[in-house]
Amino acid sequence: MAGHSDSSSSEKKSSEAMNDVLVFSAENMQNNTKVIYYSRTFMSIIGGVIAGILGFTGFMGFVFYFLVMAITSIGLIAKAKFSVHSYFDSWNRIILDGFMGGLMSFVLFWTFAYDIVHIF
Amino acid sequence: MAEDLVLDTAIRDWVLIPLSVVMVLIGILRYFVAKLMRSFQVPDHKIVKEGQVIVRARNLRAAANFIPPKSFRPRRVYFSNEENGLLFVPKGQAQNAQAQMFSDPNMAMDMMKKNLSMIIPQTLTFAWVNFFFSGFVAAKIPFPLTQRFRSMLQNGIDLSTVDVSYVSSRSWYFLNLFGLRGLFSLILGEENAMDDTQRMMQMSGFGFDPSKSLASEKDGLDIVQHEWALPKFEHRAEAVLKKLVR
Numbered sequence: 001m002a003g004h005s006d007s008s009s010s011e012k013k014s015s016e017a018m019n020d021v022l023v024f025s026a027e028n029m030q031n032n033t034k035v036i037y038y039s040r041t042f043m044s045i046i047g048g049v050i051a052g053i054l055g056f057t058g059f060m061g062f063v064f065y066f067l068v069m070a071i072t073s074i075g076l077i078a079k080a081k082f083s084v085h086s087y088f089d090s091w092n093r094i095i096l097d098g099f100m101g102g103l104m105s106f107v108l109f110w111t112f113a114y115d116i117v118h119i120f
Numbered sequence: 121m122a123e124d125l126v127l128d129t130a131i132r133d134w135v136l137i138p139l140s141v142v143m144v145l146i147g148i149l150r151y152f153v154a155k156l157m158r159s160f161q162v163p164d165h166k167i168v169k170e171g172q173v174i175v176r177a178r179n180l181r182a183a184a185n186f187i188p189p190k191s192f193r194p195r196r197v198y199f200s201n202e203e204n205g206l207l208f209v210p211k212g213q214a215q216n217a218q219a220q221m222f223s224d225p226n227m228a229m230d231m232m233k234k235n236l237s238m239i240i241p242q243t244l245t246f247a248w249v250n251f252f253f254s255g256f257v258a259a260k261i262p263f264p265l266t267q268r269f270r271s272m273l274q275n276g277i278d279l280s281t282v283d284v285s286y287v288s289s290r291s292w293y294f295l296n297l298f299g300l301r302g303l304f305s306l307i308l309g310e311e312n313a314m315d316d317t318q319r320m321m322q323m324s325g326f327g328f329d330p331s332k333s334l335a336s337e338k339d340g341l342d343i344v345q346h347e348w349a350l351p352k353f354e355h356r357a358e359a360v361l362k363k364l365v366r
Contacts, residue, residue: 041302051262058263101302107261108299111292114262115136119127 032087036076037098043072044102045109052113065106069099127257135258135289139249143296146241147304154237177337184344192346200338246293253289260285261295 047068051061073095080087080094088094177199184192265273265284273284273291 038306041306045302056262061262104298105300105302108295111259111261111295112136112140115259116132119260 029089033093033097036094037101039076040069040072040098040102041105043068044106048106048109049113051106051110052115053117055114055118056110057114061110065103068106069102127260131256131258135253136292139253139289139292140296140300143245143293143300144303146245147300148308150237150241151304151308154234157233157237174337177341181337181341181344184346189346196341196344200341242297246290249289249293256288257286258289258292259287261287261291 044065047065051064056064076094180192180195180199187195261273263285267284269284273287275288275290
């Protein structure tokens with residue numbers, strides 16, 4: 001535990017599981033949560049533009065949104081080197097957080113791109 | 121799909137894009153105006169003192185497991201002792217503070233200012249959209265909706281056979297309203313985005329209620345069961361140092 005240096009620049013270790021009681025550094029965890037939120041928002045905007053350009057309609061578009069969210073989750077987990085518990089307090093956070101907020105941005109940019117490209 | 125309307129290019133240039141641009145700009149403007157208008161109220165001496173006591177008690181509760189039991193207990197007694205403990209406030213005194221805060225004009229003005237700065241730009245923009253951009257199909261949303269949404273989304277358009285996916289500009293306004301929140305949080309940093317529902321919840325829960333929070337801190341402190349989490353830390357330190365030296 002002593003030899004670990006913080007190799008990832010954006011996510012910080014937020015728990016040291018050295019005791020029986022897990023200790024969380026609140027500030028680091030807040031920072032990690034913010035990182036997740038930003039990543040999801042950004043990816044949902046880009047995903048919306050892509051979906052609009054490619055002409056997805058209806059159900060396919062929402063499937064694409066789930067796909068983009070899943071890719072984001074996998075990317076975040078990979079960045080945390082698969083040891084989720086030392087960066088976040090539960091699995092749900094890294095998978096489900098920011099899901100709904102991203103949906104609205106996705107729909108907006110999807111509509112926008114779809115209209116501009118296909119119904120111009 | 122039954123029919124595939126071809127919409128005028130000019131609609132794209134003069135409706136969708138200006139509306140989005142205007143909403144983004146208004147959001148940024150509101151953020152800066154709020155920042156400039158944030159008046160600093162001089163905090164009341166007594167309230168600050170009580171606030172600090174609460175913070176201390178909360179720290180004690182959070183970190184209780186890291187100090188040995190012998191030092192935790194006197195600290196707890198210091199806070200929650202019945203006669204002269206810091207968290208024990210007699211009932212009569214508590215009521216006064218609350219009444220005073222409600223009639224304080226400064227706080228009421230601040231709340232009103234914040235509420236207004238939230239609501240006025242939205243109302244103005246909505247009225248503007250309704251006045252200028254009504255009566256034509258503005259956009260097509262890429263997913264189908266049921267007939268019930270027709271009245272909500274197509275209110276300027278008086279044809280009932282048009283597919284529900286073709287919406288008026290009012291619905292484009294609402295779509296922007298919700299969707300640009302994420303964009304604002306990226307541009308403006310942190311959660312300064314236009315989270316109106318969150319702000320309204322903050323407004324309704326009044327804020328600094330000293331008597332109740334003191335009592336709740338006292339209860340919380342009484343409940344804490346001390347469990348020393350670092351009984352073996354000397355061994356651990358030894359192991360770590362050994363690894364370093366090797």
